[in-house]
Amino acid sequence: MWLYLAVGLIIGLAIGAGVGYVAVPRKTAAITATKVSATTTTMTSTASSAPFTIGAAGTLKFSFSQLLSMYKAYNPSIVEGQPLFAGSGEVAQKEATTQVFSLVASADTTTIPSVLFPKYASYEIAFGVTQMVVIVDLETPAGREVYSLWRQAQQETPMSAEWNQTWERIFDIIALNSSTVVGVSNPFTDPSGYQAQCVLRLAGLAFMHNASYYWDAVYNNVNKYQMRNTEIDLLTLMYANSSVQFILSAYMSNAMPQTEAYQAKGFNMTYITLPPFINLGNMSYVNFYHQVNVTWTELGQTKTFACNPVVYTTTIPFSAPNQQAAIGFLLLLFSPAGQRVLESYGINPIVPAVVYGNYSAVPAPLKPFTVPLANESYLSSIFP
Incomplete structure (x- = not known):
């Protein structure tokens, strides 16, 4: 069945290419490509009656759920397993221990290679870029003040002295105000955990010429932040009792639908x-992003994370129970209809998608x- 879908999608993509879809802006200076040793493991096609189960970053829940519904409509005979939308690290670790997923997707470029290469997969496909945002509790005075200042900044000339001062005031309230608490994810289970720290370091560097300025104010004060495994847990805290006023571990791809859902309640x-130079969502600022990194220690384990753009990647593991369905799903994702779904959730498609690995x-x-x-x-510098 997926072969028929593939033919239709290929035709659609050929048509879509004529009108042009979002491509990552190219830089004029070339960067030496990262070399990865090829893995000779062969992927074996399995019967199409096997369950098709996706394991993906929690922030892909909304776009991937819509794509799954579309895919099921194209292929009603597909047996769909229960998808897991969770922290990218948690998803990758589950695949390493259970080999249950036909498709794995991550919210950064390092999780799949570090956990699944070379035993469980040998490549990842970078297919989209989103950006970091801050979720704001408008039920609180601090949240309302930050939102008012943000609206003011939208009317000011970017990079002007006035604009810089407005953004300094925003981060002062978020990071320095002793009465505010921020919500962040665990860097070891969710990439948005270390990416939120990257944002604070970049904001300190950009506005205060000190990458530690805002980071120290938050992470050197245990009363200043609440950490959970995923941003979904943080939203529950905000909704239940406003115990966090700002969620720093948030992407456009999940903030858009989730804030709408809570507003409906x-x-x-x-x-x-x-601003693009701190939101990890603009490929033109990769060199600036790389001026900072994040080191985090938990339970005796220390890891250092590079501050890369927020790039979504995917792979079909060697032991995928239904490789054919995974291929069909990705063909849908690459189609004009699939690209529009990504864009509707704040994910800019990378066209053509870029493969790291074999x-x-x-x-x-x-x-x-x-x-x-x-x-x-x-793009080589954003991969391991």
Whole structure:
């Protein structure tokens, strides 16, 4: 069945290419491509009656759920397993221990290679970019003040002295005000945990010329933040008792639908966007993002994280129970309809999608929509 879908989607993609879909802006200076040893493990096709189960970053829940509904409509005979939308690290670890997923997707470029290469997978496909935002509790005075200042900043000239001062006031309230508490995810289970720390370091560097300025104020004060495994737990805290006024571990891709859902319940929350040089969502600022990194220690384990753009990646594991369904799902994702779904949730598609790792292991039907990293060497610095 997926072969028929593949043919239709390939035709649709060919038409879509004519009108043009979002592509990552290219840099003029080339960067040496990262070399990865090829893995010779062969992916074996399995019967299409096997369950098709996705394990993906929690922030992909909304876009992927819509794509799954579309895919099921195209292929009503597909047996769909219960998807897992959770922290990228948790999803990858579950695949490593259970091999239950036909498709794995992460909210950064390092989780799949670090957990699944080379035993469980040998490539990842970077297919979209989103940006960090801050979810704001408008039920609180501090939240209302930050939102008012943010609206003011939208009317000011970017990079002007006035604009810089407004953003300094915003981060002062979020990070320095002793009466406010921020919600963050655990860096070891959810990439948005360390990416939120990257935002604070970049804000300190940009506005105060000190990358530690806001980070120290938050993370050196245990009363200043509440940490949970995922941002979903943080939203529950905000909704239940306003015990956090700002959620720093948030992407556009989840903040848009989640704040709308809580507003529908009568809870007054929203999200604010951030300047591109600190939001980890603009490929043009990769070099600036890389001026900072994050080191975190928990339970005796220490890890250092690079501050890369928020790039979504995916792979079909070697032991995928239904490889054919996974290929069909990705063909839908690469189609014009699939790209529009991503865009509707604040995810800018990477066109063509970029493969890190063993390009020869990418299934043949996906190759017309992907290129090896060597062909897009300007992106090499955002991969391991």
